[in-house]
Amino acid sequence: MFRIFLRSPQTSKLQSTRRCFHVSIARKTLVPIVIEQTGRGERSYDIFSRLLRERVIMLSGPIHDGVSALTVAQLLFLEAEESTKPIHLYINSPGGSVTAGMGIYDTVQYVSSPIHTYCVGQAASMGSLLLAAGERGHRHILPNASVMIHQPSGGASGQATDIAIHAKEIIRMRERLTAIYQHHCGLPGEPVEVGVERFGKALERDYFLTAEEAVEFGLADTILEKRPLPPSESGESLQKENQ
Structure with a gap:
């Protein structure tokens, strides 16, 4: 297998x-x-x-088929409950299976609910792709969290023809992942070809980024130190300050 x-x-x-x-x-x-x-x-x-119940999904630990199934089910459930309200996806993951992660990614794109992503701890490998896949302007990272991106890896054994087939599939997957990163993380005014080249180089090896670097690279939009208060609560706080 x-x-x-x-x-x-x-x-x-x-x-x-x-x-x-x-x-x-x-x-x-x-x-x-x-x-x-x-x-x-x-x-x-x-x-x-x-x-x-508060439309919060926790994605923690390695990404495998079980985690993917649970996350996909929660996304579909919350969309069915209220398709216009945001879903908040908190990510703390070292990555894992590409196919399992792509199942989550495709569902994030599929549902009509806006997906707000948050990196707590780390978003490495496939976790970084899911962080970047959130709605533009709502991809958040906490100050001491880190992000890591790299190319897919795999192994095969058997006849030379079989090994060549699997190698071709890994190369295809790398090209697809590069295109996805560019699609979600392209910088303002950056041509598509330049973005593809930028991520192609970054994916060559393990590429670690701090919260600040992740924002500069386009993987996240904002660094959150404090969660903003809901409008009703912030209004109450302002009233108290003015009294």
């Missing part, structure tokens, strides 16, 4: 009373459980499901 790899918002104010505890799942990972007191009694959610 042959696989190609790229190696390694604002939420509404909660009105109900909440308390939080942890449960243990596989590999001793603790997932917080949020308990809400509502007019109909208690409701419990794991923290990721609770964030999903």
Whole structure:
């Protein structure tokens, strides 16, 4: 079997009373459980499901088929709920399978909801492509996060003809990824050919970027140190300052 790899918002104010505890799942990972007191009694959610209600998707860890399926399902669900509201995709990933990542990428482009992307920690390899794939003007990176881009890698064994076929596929995928980066990260006034050449050179080896460099390179739009307050809350704050 042959696989190609790229190696390694604002939420509404909660009105109900909440308390939080942890449960243990596989590999001793603790997932917080949020308990809400509502007019109909208690409701419990794991923290990721609770964030999903606020249109927040967490994409953490290596990207593989399982992660891809979950992310795609969440994107489709949130679009079906409200197609005009933004979806906030938080990315902290070292990358992973190209095909799994492309499944997420294509869905991000497919849904009609605006996708706002956020890099927390790192967006490396395929993670960087997903960061760049967000809506222009809404691709954010936190100050100490980092981005890494590079070309796809893979391996094949068997007859010489089979190896040649797989090598051709890796080259095709590299060209496709270069074109996607250029499409989303082209700088103002930059000709397409220049953008393709710029990313072609950058993808030759592991290319690391700080938050500032990622913005300059076109992979992100803004560095977020603080999340902006919703309009209602910022208005209240301004009123208090003027009193």
